[in-house]
Amino acid sequence: MPEFDEATSLQTTATDREAVRVITNDAEAVAVARELANRLAQEAAQRDRERRLPHEEIEWFSQSGLWAITVPKTYGGAGVSFVTLTEVIKIIAAADPSLGQLPQNHFGLVDVISLTGTEAQKQHFFAEVLNGKRFGNGFSEKGTKHVLDLKTRVRPDGDQYVIDGTKFYSTGALFAHFVPVLGLDEDRKGWLAYIPKGTAGLTVIDDWSGFGQRTTASGTVVLENVRVPASHVFPAHRVSDFPTLNGPISQIIQAAIDAGIGRAALDDTLTFVRARSRPWIDSGVERASDDPLTVREIGHLHIQLHAAEALLERAARVLDEIAAQGDPTEDDVARASVAVGEAKVLTTEIALLASEKLFELAGTQATLAEHGFDRHWRNARTHTLHDPVRWKYHLVGNYYLNGVKPARHPWN
Structure with missing residues (x-):
């Protein structure tokens, strides 16, 4: 492949370089994500209601340096762990899952550069990312036999x-x-x-x-x-032709988005039940938060959320362990795909369950358009369709029962 042609590249200005924060470590990445999430959450419901595209908000997001946190340390990035990456995505997705989804493909594409790029390509494109440049995607197509049946x-x-x-x-x-x-x-x-x-x-x-x-x-x-x-x-074919973590990386970010949706729905449930909901007439209590059946359901939701988050963190640690070893084997990639698949099952289920239970526990008032709570279920239902969770059950079971390694592609 030819060396990078600087004459045809997008040039990065000194102004861009000064404006974009460069995050240097894992703790800083999480702290920046929490600070940014508070800002992004403020008008999330309005953006959803009006379908107001987040042109300004995405600039805050990429200028914060968070889109560059997976650039390797040797190229000036933070090279954060997968535990940190999933935590950052989960935090942003809880504030606004549309914004949480936007860098999902970007991070996968940064990984493609790491895995397949020449030294000149890595130096150029990693510098672009550190200067706030964003990758979108043009992967999937409509009307084909399946997702890998490409006409392009x-x-x-x-x-x-x-x-x-x-x-x-x-x-x-x-x-x-x-x-x-x-x-x-x-x-x-x-x-x-x-x-x-x-x-x-x-x-x-x-x-x-x-x-x-x-x-x-x-x-x-x-x-x-x-x-x-x-x-x-x-x-791109090399990331599947050979054992790499590109597929599990893509999938664990998807799972983190769903975990964030579940967390946001549950947080809104707690706030509304405490402040607005009425207890059922037969409960004999003064406050909805003392209704024993509501309390039971809130407990169940938290257990499910914490289980999903625990499997998500476990999967991220598996990826970190394999990445630290270098040159993953087929067995390594299979183990990573299965660990992420297990997490994906529970994050899918809590995102859907929490966003549906919100209305049951908060009551009829919660359905009013002014609250915008329907966005949680709509977001959960839409995002969890990226790949069918029923096949995650099959993937996990086939691995443990029959020793069958998952196929290597971006959905495993």
Whole structure:
């Protein structure tokens, strides 16, 4: 692959460099996430109600330095642990899960650079990320047989690559400085072209109409004879052809988003029950928070949430352990996929359960539009459809019962 062509790259200005915070360690990343989450939560319900896209909020988010926390230390980043990464995502998703979802593909794409990039590509693109640049995505397509049945083509043409196709579910592409697009070559091997915003032939359309995760702008990307230098193209097939943690990394971030949704729904339940809800007439108590059946349900929800969070942290520690060893084996990747799959089951279930139980426990008042509590269930139901949790049960059972390793792809 040719060395990076500086003449065709997006240049980073000194102003950008001064404006973006560079986070240096795990503790700082968590502290920044908590501070930012308080700010992002303030108008989350209004943004959802009005489908007001978070153009300003995403600038706060990436300028905070959080989008660069997985850049390796050797390239100037914090290189945080997976325990820290999942905690950061969980914190932001509890404040606003649409914003929590936006960097999910970005972090996976940073990992692709680490795994498959040349030294020149790593130096360039990691510097871009540290300067606040965001990756969107152009992965999935509508109307195909399954998620890996791609029609988009990436073909070499001299020192450039040409990309043609149409993508959907392109979360974050509308807000991105680069839109990495996955396509197949003539041998049906996958390549990722990191296409700069404004490139001729690249069109990003805001046509996302999902009832949940409404402000992710997960719409359409159209590519018509798009040309990029070879230095912007990465051999994505290698992250699955060989044992890597790219799939488990993608999945554990998804699980962290769901855990954040569950936490937010439960927090709103507690606040409303304490302040607004009425006890049932047969309970014989003065306050809804003393209703014994409500108390029981709140206990059950907390147990389920804590179990999900515990499995999420356990899975993150498995990833950290394997990453520290270097050069994961097939057995390592299988163990990571199963650990993340177990966490994904429980985070899916608590996100859906907590967002539905909110209404049962808080009562009819909680359904009023002024509270916007329906967003929790809509977000949970929409986001947990990224991959079917029923197949996580199968993945885990098949591994323990039959010794079958999960297939290596971004959904495992």
